[in-house]
Amino acid sequence: MVLTGKGSYTGKRNETFVIEPIDLHTSSFNIHVEDVKYNGKAQKPKVTVMFTAPSNKEIKLVKGKDYQVEYYDHTGSPTQDTEGYVKITGLGNYCGTIGDAGEETCKFRMIHNRLASEFQISGIHNCVYNGEEQTFRNADGDCTLSVTCKGKTLVEGTDFKVSYLDHVNVGKATVLIQGIGDYAGTAKKYFRIKPADFLAAYQSGDLYIDYYEDGGLPNYITNQLWYLLEENVSLRYRYSYLEPGRDYRIVMKNFNKTGPGKICFVGKGNFKGTVVILENLYAEACNIGNYRVKINQNQTIYYTGKAIKPLVQLNEYAYDIPSDFYQTKVEKGINAGNYSYEITLNEKLFDTRDSYIKTKKGTYEIKPRNIEETKISPIAAQTYQGVAVTPKVSIKFGSLKLKQGVDYTVSYQNNHARTCDSSESAYVVIKGIGNFSGETRTSFVIK
Known part of the structure; x- marks a missing residue:
């Protein structure tokens, strides 16, 4: 790391820091070893090592790069089911050894009966997001999946157990059916979780809109109205509040200079569809000269050697005017110097009268690099x-x-x-x- 003095300070200073490898013994690792069917030979079943990062992102480690595997007692017995185990040693960004202390996660079975790959599984179907874990169980908590093997109906808890991955949010979810007792191995099945519909959820009462502003909202479009929507109106789906930008966005529709428009909440991510929040809104007379211009988040722009096109925004008091309210034309710059921009109000959202200024022009500066x-x-x-x-x-x-x-x-x-x-x-x-x-x-x- 190089520290370079600026302002009242000059010179450079080099400092070093160490990135330590992650120990496999932490609870952030999930290790799975596949069961196998006895074949009289030394076997090397598949090993999967998953690491849960601090961001909750699941990372699959690569054998030979992130870890190495040694197998023990992995031939089995011709007369009975037996267990083998693996020893996993971290490499590169990972360290430590797991398995030499007899950890259950590092054991696997060599059996003489059936593997989960021979299971016939039915009852899995796509689901709609509801904010909770999606599991195939009835109101009493009993498994609704049908699992059979060679015509025999299997029993949960005796012949198999069920677990899930990625089964809350919209996307591809996984069902893991793991053989137990006389069965071994794990079968994987997949289903999709689809977005919940905003309008249907609103009509059923699952989606609730909280208003914190007394006296209601105005019937004309202003940037103040936008702030009320962003700061004083919140959406709650069942038991959880939604996050703007992640779960929904605010959209203005059908605005023009003579007729009314409306503002809608449009679902994103785990949601889809539209709920109209305000209707019959009219444009407000506006003079662009009343607004300030904020360039590059008010941060100084320095030469980088590459083309720069900074973010140019309209600003009033402590608030940024939503980008839907105006259009910008910004000249790209490379070398140190001044470059132009132009901002024009959206006439569909503002009553830009002849006596009002609707366009603002100016320049921004790229400063030389020290x-x-x-x-x-x-x-x-x-x-x-x-x-x-x-x-x-x-x-x-x-x-x-x-x-x-x-x-x-x-x-x-x-x-x-x-x-x-x-x-x-x-x-x-x-x-x-x-x-x-x-x-x-x-x-x-x-x-």
Whole structure:
């Protein structure tokens, strides 16, 4: 890690840090070893190692890269069902060994009867999101799946057990039917969880809209109305509040200068469909001159060597005006300098009268990058030959190689004698120009 001084500070400082590997013994790992059918030979069943990251994302580890496997007692007995086990050792970003202490998760069975791959399973179907875990059970909690093997109906808890993966949110869910008792192995089946319909949920009472603003909402469209919708109106689906942007978005429809429009909540992610929240809304007279312009979230824009097109927004007080209210044209910029933008109010949402200004123009600035943020290659030792020594320098900003006379100029200090004969080191002084500013220097040796 390189710390570079700015403002009242100069120079650079290198610091190091260590990324430690993750130990397999933590509870974040889920290990599964497939059961197998006895065949009289040493067997190496499939091993799956999953890691749950702090973000709750499931990561499947790669054998040979993230871990290695050793098998023990893996031939079995010709007369009875037996157990083998594996020892898993972390590699690379993972460390530790699991399995040598007899952990249950590292055992597998070698059986003489049936495997779960021979199960016939019915009763699995697609579901609609309801905010809860989707499981195939009745009101009494009994499994509604039908599992048979070679014509025999199997019993949950005696012949198999059921578990699920990814079975809450919209998407592909997994049912795991694991053989127990006289059966071994795991069968996988899949079903889809489909989005819940906003309108149907609203009509049934599952979707509830909470209003926190006394006196209702105005019947004309303003940015203040938008804030009321975002900050003082919330949606609750069954027992949980929904998150704007993730579960729904606010959409304006059918607006024009003479007729009314409406505002809707449109489902996203686990939801679909539309609920109309406000109708018969009319445009409000508006002057764009009343709004401020916010560029790049009010952050300074610096030269990067690549094309830049910053976010340009209208702002009033502490609030950003929704982007639906206006259109922007922004000139892309690469080099340090000023570039133009233009903002025009959406006439479908505002009554932009002839006496009102509906377009605002301006410029934004790309500032030069400080030359201290570049990387200067070390200068090889120079040989003194009776005249001033002026070595060339090589400077990069990322992968971009800077050009002398375009991006910087150079001058020299203490370059008229051998370093050992002088009380001071020799330096190249580098001054940024064009897309770079400021000044830095680097030392070199004169022999």
